[in-house]
Amino acid sequence: MAFFLVVVAVIFGLCMLSAALFRWNEIRYSNKSLPPGTMGWPLFGETTQFLQQGPSFMQNQRARYGNFFKSHILGCPTIVSMDPELNGYILINEAKGLVPGYPQSMLDILGKYNIAAVHGAAHKHMRGALLSLISPTMIRDQILPKIDEFMRSHWSNLENNVIDIQEKTKEMAFLSSLKQIAGIQSSSIAQEIMPEFFKLVLGTISLPINLPNTNYRRSFQARKNIVSILRKLIEDRRTSKKIQQDMLGFMMNEETNRYKLTDDEMIDQIITILYSGYETVSTTSMMAIKYLHDHPKALDELRKEHMAIREKKRPEDPIDYNDYKAMRFTRAVIFETSRLATIVNGVLRKTTQDMELNGYIIPKGWRIYVYAREVNYDSRFYPDAYTFNPWRWLDKSLEYQNSFLIFGGGTRLCPGKELGVAEISTFLHYFVTRYRWEEVGGDKLMKFPRVQAPNGLRIRVSTY
Numbered sequence: 001m002a003f004f005l006v007v008v009a010v011i012f013g014l015c016m017l018s019a020a021l022f023r024w025n026e027i028r029y030s031n032k033s034l035p036p037g038t039m040g041w042p043l044f045g046e047t048t049q050f051l052q053q054g055p056s057f058m059q060n061q062r063a064r065y066g067n068f069f070k071s072h073i074l075g076c077p078t079i080v081s082m083d084p085e086l087n088g089y090i091l092i093n094e095a096k097g098l099v100p101g102y103p104q105s106m107l108d109i110l111g112k113y114n115i116a117a118v119h120g121a122a123h124k125h126m127r128g129a130l131l132s133l134i135s136p137t138m139i140r141d142q143i144l145p146k147i148d149e150f151m152r153s154h155w156s157n158l159e160n161n162v163i164d165i166q167e168k169t170k171e172m173a174f175l176s177s178l179k180q181i182a183g184i185q186s187s188s189i190a191q192e193i194m195p196e197f198f199k200l201v202l203g204t205i206s207l208p209i210n211l212p213n214t215n216y217r218r219s220f221q222a223r224k225n226i227v228s229i230l231r232k233l234i235e236d237r238r239t240s241k242k243i244q245q246d247m248l249g250f251m252m253n254e255e256t257n258r259y260k261l262t263d264d265e266m267i268d269q270i271i272t273i274l275y276s277g278y279e280t281v282s283t284t285s286m287m288a289i290k291y292l293h294d295h296p297k298a299l300d301e302l303r304k305e306h307m308a309i310r311e312k313k314r315p316e317d318p319i320d321y322n323d324y325k326a327m328r329f330t331r332a333v334i335f336e337t338s339r340l341a342t343i344v345n346g347v348l349r350k351t352t353q354d355m356e357l358n359g360y361i362i363p364k365g366w367r368i369y370v371y372a373r374e375v376n377y378d379s380r381f382y383p384d385a386y387t388f389n390p391w392r393w394l395d396k397s398l399e400y401q402n403s404f405l406i407f408g409g410g411t412r413l414c415p416g417k418e419l420g421v422a423e424i425s426t427f428l429h430y431f432v433t434r435y436r437w438e439e440v441g442g443d444k445l446m447k448f449p450r451v452q453a454p455n456g457l458r459i460r461v462s463t464y
């Protein structure tokens with residue numbers, strides 16, 4: 001009996017202590033100059049609710065506090081913004097102190113010259129260098145022929161097979177970028193670098209626990225291995241003195257390239273290109289296959305567009321820039337897929353000083369989560385928002401509104417937007433003109449916190 005009373009007393013004591021801590025945390029952040037919202041537990045905040053309930057946690061908070069509220073998620077006091085106008089303002093005002101707010105652990109893996117790790121003049125320099133590599137002219141003359149050659153071969157001889165479209169699109173996104181970067185040398189380094197790259201990616205989305213056998217520790221080792229492969233590639237090219245027509249070749253060409261990068265900057269730029277276009281391109285491609293499978297009318301329309309392009313060509317003719325520009329419905333399918341699946345939930349910023357935002361004072365060091373998911377499903381911008389309707393994007397103006405956050409916005413608008421769309425369009429071109437497919441069935445799809453098929457997404461492919 002006495003033991004029972006002690007247990008009850010301890011439980012009661014713990015409950016009281018928890019309630020007091022919870023209350024204390026709310027009071028600590030109850031300053032009138034902060035937006036409304038709840039902060040949860042000291043230290044842990046509302047991370048568990050955020051990760052477990054995901055989108056519905058955000059919806060509930062929005063219903064209670066509006067489009068601009070405070071929370072404490074993923075280890076940081078955070079302001080969540082779902083207001084399209086305000087999002088636009090946040091994204092163009094990096095110079096006022098709203099810099100990228102990605103976790104330091106992630107930036108450490110991606111390198112100190114990684115574009116998300118640099119601000120001000122350094123950002124301008126790295127971004128300028130990147131834009132010069134992937135300008136429309138470069139896409140037309142140098143990159144698209146490489147993408148075409150790669151896709152044509154990667155998506156061949158699949159008939160009568162069951163494939164995991166998630167795995168295949170991941171390989172596609174990585175190998176296609178590697179070919180653009182290292183040209184004819186990509187095939188000789190691909191097998192060595194690909195497993196290291198996959199380990200690196202895993203570390204950037206894992207808990208930053210630097211102990212043996214953790215994904216985080218393995219990711220650092222993978223970065224070291226990737227750096228040494230790339231350094232050797234650069235040195236070999238320097239010795240051979242031959243200028244290659246690929247991204248690395250353009251970066252190394254001191255005569256024609258007005259953005260001079262050191263070897264370390266070039267290596268981080270390559271890792272940036274590989275990393276930024278990896279999950280975005282692969283997941284959008286996988287989800288496009290999923291939605292097209294489920295929406296035969298959209299697939300018919302898409303196939304018609306690609307068959308019309310093919311009919312004017314011999315089988316060995318590549319698709320060119322004019323063909324790509326003519327793929328209007330394909331572009332619409334890609335945007336609708338990104339919107340409906342919300343491939344990118346949002347982008348993160350952090351304040352470098354106390355600053356006024358939407359009438360509130362946001363303290364220095366807080367994160368701002370420009371949250372795209374709710375905007376993507378807002379029926380004011382997208383009537384019948386939960387329906388897959390690529391046709392809505394044929395109205396081009398939709399692509400230029402504040403509600404369009406698929407590629408971010410402002411000073412950090414995705415520089416790889418056209419490159420990514422060109423890759424996915426070329427993939428769809430070869431896939432839908434060659435094959436039909438059906439799902440094997442039973443594979444689970446997760447939409448939050450990342451879009452993924454935890455056990456793969458298997459499809460049975462047959463000749464079209």
Ligand code: HEM
Binds near residue numbers: 415
């Ligand atoms: C469907 C494909 C893609 C999607 C949905 C996408 C999405 C995004 C988004 C939302 C951002 C903004 C991040 C922020 O503001 O913090 C971004 C930035 C970026 N993206 Fe993409 N991206 C795609 C493809 C690519 C590709 C193929 C590349 C390869 C070059 C790329 C390179 C970058 C880089 C370097 C940044 C950072 C820009 C900066 O900080 O100035 N992206 N992307």
